[in-house]
Amino acid sequence: MSDLFPVRLEAARATRRGRTLVGPVDLELDGAGTTVVIGPNGAGKTTFLRMLHGTARLGGGRIRWNCTTEEARHHQCFVFQQPVMLRRTVMQNLIYPLRMRGMSRGEAEDRARRWAARVGLGSMLTRQAPVLSGGERQKLALARAMITEPKLLFLDEPCASLDGRAMREIEEILQEARAGGMRLILSTHDMGQARRLADEVLFLLHGWLHDRGAGPEFFTQPATPQARAFLNGDIVE
Amino acid sequence: MVDIWSGLVQAAWLVGTLDAELLEIALRSLKVTLSALIIASLIALPLAALLAVRRFRFRRTVIAVLNALMGLPPVVVGLVVYVLLSRSGPLGVLGLLFTPTAMVIAQVVIIVPLIASIAHQSIRDLWQEYHDLLISMNVTQGQKIRTLLWDSRRALLTAALAGFGRGIGEVGAIMIVGGNIDHATRVLTTAIALETGKGNFALALALGFVLIALAIAVNLAIHALSRTEREGRW
Numbered sequence: 228m229s230d231l232f233p234v235r236l237e238a239a240r241a242t243r244r245g246r247t248l249v250g251p252v253d254l255e256l257d258g259a260g261t262t263v264v265i266g267p268n269g270a271g272k273t274t275f276l277r278m279l280h281g282t283a284r285l286g287g288g289r290i291r292w293n294c295t296t297e298e299a300r301h302h303q304c305f306v307f308q309q310p311v312m313l314r315r316t317v318m319q320n321l322i323y324p325l326r327m328r329g330m331s332r333g334e335a336e337d338r339a340r341r342w343a344a345r346v347g348l349g350s351m352l353t354r355q356a357p358v359l360s361g362g363e364r365q366k367l368a369l370a371r372a373m374i375t376e377p378k379l380l381f382l383d384e385p386c387a388s389l390d391g392r393a394m395r396e397i398e399e400i401l402q403e404a405r406a407g408g409m410r411l412i413l414s415t416h417d418m419g420q421a422r423r424l425a426d427e428v429l430f431l432l433h434g435w436l437h438d439r440g441a442g443p444e445f446f447t448q449p450a451t452p453q454a455r456a457f458l459n460g461d462i463v464e
Numbered sequence: 465m466v467d468i469w470s471g472l473v474q475a476a477w478l479v480g481t482l483d484a485e486l487l488e489i490a491l492r493s494l495k496v497t498l499s500a501l502i503i504a505s506l507i508a509l510p511l512a513a514l515l516a517v518r519r520f521r522f523r524r525t526v527i528a529v530l531n532a533l534m535g536l537p538p539v540v541v542g543l544v545v546y547v548l549l550s551r552s553g554p555l556g557v558l559g560l561l562f563t564p565t566a567m568v569i570a571q572v573v574i575i576v577p578l579i580a581s582i583a584h585q586s587i588r589d590l591w592q593e594y595h596d597l598l599i600s601m602n603v604t605q606g607q608k609i610r611t612l613l614w615d616s617r618r619a620l621l622t623a624a625l626a627g628f629g630r631g632i633g634e635v636g637a638i639m640i641v642g643g644n645i646d647h648a649t650r651v652l653t654t655a656i657a658l659e660t661g662k663g664n665f666a667l668a669l670a671l672g673f674v675l676i677a678l679a680i681a682v683n684l685a686i687h688a689l690s691r692t693e694r695e696g697r698w
Contacts (some may be wrong), residue, residue, distance in 0.1 A: 282599050305600035311593065314615045323611075327603050 231299050231378050232258025232410065234279070235291045241271070241278040241434075242286025249274045249434040251288055258378075260426030261401070261411040263442075265418070267463050271434040272414035273308070276381045279412065280305050302378040308387050310368035312356040317348055317367055320356045324375050342370040346400060362393030369400060373409070380404065382413035386420060398423060418458065422446055430454045432463060471669025478670055479677075486671070490678060493651040496564050496638070497631040500571035504631075505624050508576045512583035512623075513609040516591045527584065533577035538570075542637030545570045549641065562643040567651070570637040575627035582626055586619035587612050621690055625683055632679050652678070 233255050240250035249271040256262060264272045277283035279290065281300055292299035304324075313320050321339035326332065343349045346366040351359070356367060365385060372380060382401070386394040394417075401424060405411055415421050421428065425442035430449070438445070438454040449455045457463045478486045515527055547553050549561040549569070560566045590612055598608050613620065635653035642649035644658060652675040659668035 280600060282596065300602050303600075305596075307596060307600075311597040313594070313597075313611070314590075324601055327601065327607050 231292050238288035239290050240287040241274045241283045252436050261424050262427045263421045263425035264414040264429045266431035270431040273383050280381050304372035304377040305381040306368050306372045306385050308384040310364045317354050318352040342374045346370040362389050379410045467665045470666040474666050475670035475673040489655050496567045500568045500631050501628050504572045504575045508579035512580045513587050513612050515584050516587040517608050530577050531581050534581050538636040541573050542640030545641050566641040567638040570641045571631045575631050579623045579627040582623035583620050586616045590616045
């Protein structure tokens, strides 16, 4: 069990310019497995992840980690839907978070080489990151997030606009990380991916947590008609 | 046309013969402007990054004022620095008036807003790109600023070169605070003004061509050193 968990959301609301985007959400998440957040466009999946991560403004309620918020932030990483590449080489992107945490250059580079090899970028260490392909960029973003060995990794639609092969490679890395004890919370539009990865599913609609269930059961027996309609591919209003 | 031609010939002659007086003036010009550029960059670049990263009250006003100060009239700057450094002024005890240091101070005041404004535009764009990543990585304010400065270094070089261009071609302020004293504070621009006043158009033009050549040479040297045009590099 990770030190961060359980995390409790108590009437947590994410707001922007006085408007509530997500919540209020009451929820408790424990420290194992993969939680997949699904829902139609505009349901608040990204904002929900950001709220939990602490980068979206909490307009009300509270989020209580099993440690201080500072410690919790230190042990989390976030992979964005559109990977942000530092205008540096692949190697420099990989060592960046380690160097910011005070690791020596030599040690950071050793670890970067291992991670680059693990995600299939071992031969691209001297390439400029912004000129990589979409799949390579996402793999680099993933490796850069995981290189600090976070206890919790957020992924916002990590495979959006990637082809099947790149998606499979990324899912393999995620499964490996999960098996290694890393807690994953990811949003996706891809129901196939949700079925493959989810130990637990959260269904969001209009910023509300509409349904929640264990992976396999949720997909066979969703509790709410909206979740059922969404899984059937109907338009959910 | 004749003046331009004879100016070119005289410029070639002065450079070709390594004219001692020309060398002295040109070196002083470079020394004053490069000193001002280094000091101004040390002030302006972190300031630009701070304005991009930090949210505080009146931030927009500070940015607007900084942009407005880009058009600061050099003569007014010269006058203010003169008053500050004159014997009866608050900094008169330092005895800096009519010295190259006074010229450096005036140039710093003139080019800091220019470098800071241009740098701020570039850093702000990069900050928009990096914002979510750096926030999610939980890096400190100082680390954010260092990252932004490093990753936008080539754009910042352009800002610094714009400052250099403004500084090396400046005449009004440094004439007032430097006094155009021979072998002490005479630089290329003040020498050009002097020779023009004396009617020595050819010599004035020659000095002008040397000034232009110097500015281009420094720009090319800095670009070459920083390898700005290397393929696929930022």
